[in-house]
Amino acid sequence: MNKQWIALNMPITLEMKTTDPEEMKLAVRYWAMSETGEFVEKVMDLVPFRDITHSGTLAAHVRTWCRAYDENLTCRDCGTYLEVTSRSAVKKFPQQSPWPCPECKKTRERQEREARAAEAEALERELSAYRAQLPSGPIDYTQLSDDHALLLLALNVALSPRLGSAAFSVNDCTALAPLDVGAFIDKLEMAHAIREAPLDAMPGTYFLRDGELMFHTRALSYRLTPDIHLGANDEALSLLIEREYADASALFNLWLDFATADAMRYFFDKCTAFNHDLDAKQYSEVRSTLREALKTLSVSQVWFVAWKCVKDAASLARLVYYTEERATATLPGKVRRTLEKAEKEGTVIRKWDRPDHQPSGALGMLFTELFGIDEDTPGADVLALLNASRAEHCEPQNAMLPPEAVRRWLCEALANDTGPQMLERFAGLIRDGYDVDGAVHALLAPTPTSSAAL
Structure with missing residues (x-):
């Protein structure tokens, strides 16, 4: 059937789909507009028409007789007039449509599919090159340093029985320590005790930005690196259990990392409870101060210092001449001065109980089990206990x-x-x-x- 176009003396062009003169006439009357942009006839005045007796159904019938294109509504891509299906959609002033016309929409969708396919191909190419340069061989578990071996044993406890048989992400390792789990995982990866496993990662973990391969750190997948003799299984991991831990210096630094995480988790929770929002610099200052203090104090003593300083800052925030931001900004200095004063005056700092919601994690449990060290052990005693363990493991004289x-x-x-x-x-x-x-x-x-x- 040949289509007939009718250009009316108004911003509506009709493409007729019917050859019935009466239907064509009624369609023109339905869409007819005055010079002021008002519709000439009311819909209720156009019925009855044949078997159409209700005005509410007339628009549907008109759409079967013709297509209406609004010259005031153009495609933002190609500039063609867009089809309107109801009187309310007609525009009184020229404007671009927020959506493209059907043909341009198809073009856009095709281009998007092609772009996604090209991006997926480029991502796979970059990811393949990235996988090729990742470590792939086994390691000798007996050559792991004591801190890395103990940390790997703790990870095995946190993930048991998953570590030797399946991939895992940082989010799966929350039982390892109260905080800084990602940093501990990074330590193991740098020691090649675990390795990144891109093929096990969830879709979307790796992506391209300006042609460069990027990834979401928390979504990365890892697998246990096999032992050179026993592979990646429980037998290989048993080497870590039977191992003699004697490197006091490395173990003390690992304990400081753990103790700092334990202290900062409590400090962070208290800040959240009292609406103290520290910026990265302030947070880093407090972390550095607490890590240094933990060389002599216990974690539970540091918890008390954190509680006292956060509470004092919260009291300042309630004063008329203070704001939340000003009170929060005093925290790094408060923590430092409190610890300095206690050291100078020889004050015995109280020990604070471990919060119920903050377990020590697998790493803390191993320090307690192997060396008798827990949150109440002062840092100076921690080093002495680790040195004593070292002496015990020296060759018999x-x-x-x-x-x-x-x-x-x-x-x-x-x-x-x-x-x-x-x-x-x-x-x-x-x-x-x-x-x-x-x-x-x-x-x-x-x-x-x-x-x-x-």
């Missing part, structure tokens, strides 16, 4: 020292004028937890370092 070897060692020190260095090393070994016999045996050990020192 003979009960009696060979007197000739000792005399020769002393004579060589005097002859070479290395007595002060020898005494300094001896004192250092005693500080590290060795008894007198153990320290002398260590100094007598035939290593290149000790020979050079002597």
